[in-house]
Amino acid sequence: MTELVRVPTYTAAQVRAAEAPLLTAGEPLMARAAAALGHLVRGELADVDRRGRVLVLAGSGDNGADALYAASALADIADIDIVLTGSRAHPEALAAARATGATPIDAADVDPRSYDVVIDGILGIGTAADPALRGLARRVVTALLPAVREGRPRVVAADLPSGLHPDTGETSDDVVLPASVTVTFGAVKAGMPAAPHLTGRIVLVELGLRLPDGGGAADVARYVHVTGV
Secondary structure, three states, rough: OOOOEEEEEHHHHHHHHHHHHHHHHHOOOHHHHHHHHHHHHHOOOOOOOOOOOEEEEEOHHHHHHHHHHHHHOOOOEEEEEEEEEOOOOOHHHHHHHHOOOOEEEOHOOOOHHOOOOOEEEEEOOOOOOOOOOOOOHHHHHHHHHHHHHHOOOOOEOOOOOOOOOOOOOOOOOOOOOOOOOEEEEOOEEEEOOOOHHHHHHEEEEEOOOOOOOOOEEEEEEEEOOOOOO
């Protein structure tokens, strides 16, 4: 049984403030986050007795880029489909995924039960006060929800489940993919303890952020400390 570790939680503003000096210094935070995300998705595929199938839901922001970079590291064990849910995609991350064989598809072509894992990279901590999914993201999540609630595919959320407010843990409605595991980057977000039915198991990826005292606490299943990136 994996030992749980009690860790502080932080608001989105606190996390962004702690990331800023590292980003200014050129620290490869995205590469570290994506490497850990790919590692965790690989673990979710370990019990698949054939070549896996993964669907990446990639939004316009950093979470979408994390998901795309993670997908590029899974080509040896899985076939990857990509649905771009935002108005644009991180160009380098999309190119990296496509270079390893990942295929962008239309949301209308998604067959929910054909996938083993969905990587939820639609929204991150930059979400608006109202975190509701809209447009294409809302349509594809709505289509996936019945199968996900039945247990296949499993969902791995990048940083936090899309549609969950990072500070409060509130949602605008039930159009949110419940994750089997949430791979959260740098710090556990303050709203996560309020929504265990959506976050699933929380894995904290330490990125070396210098953070103040946290305002809350959460139980983290395990740490993934990425080195060499």
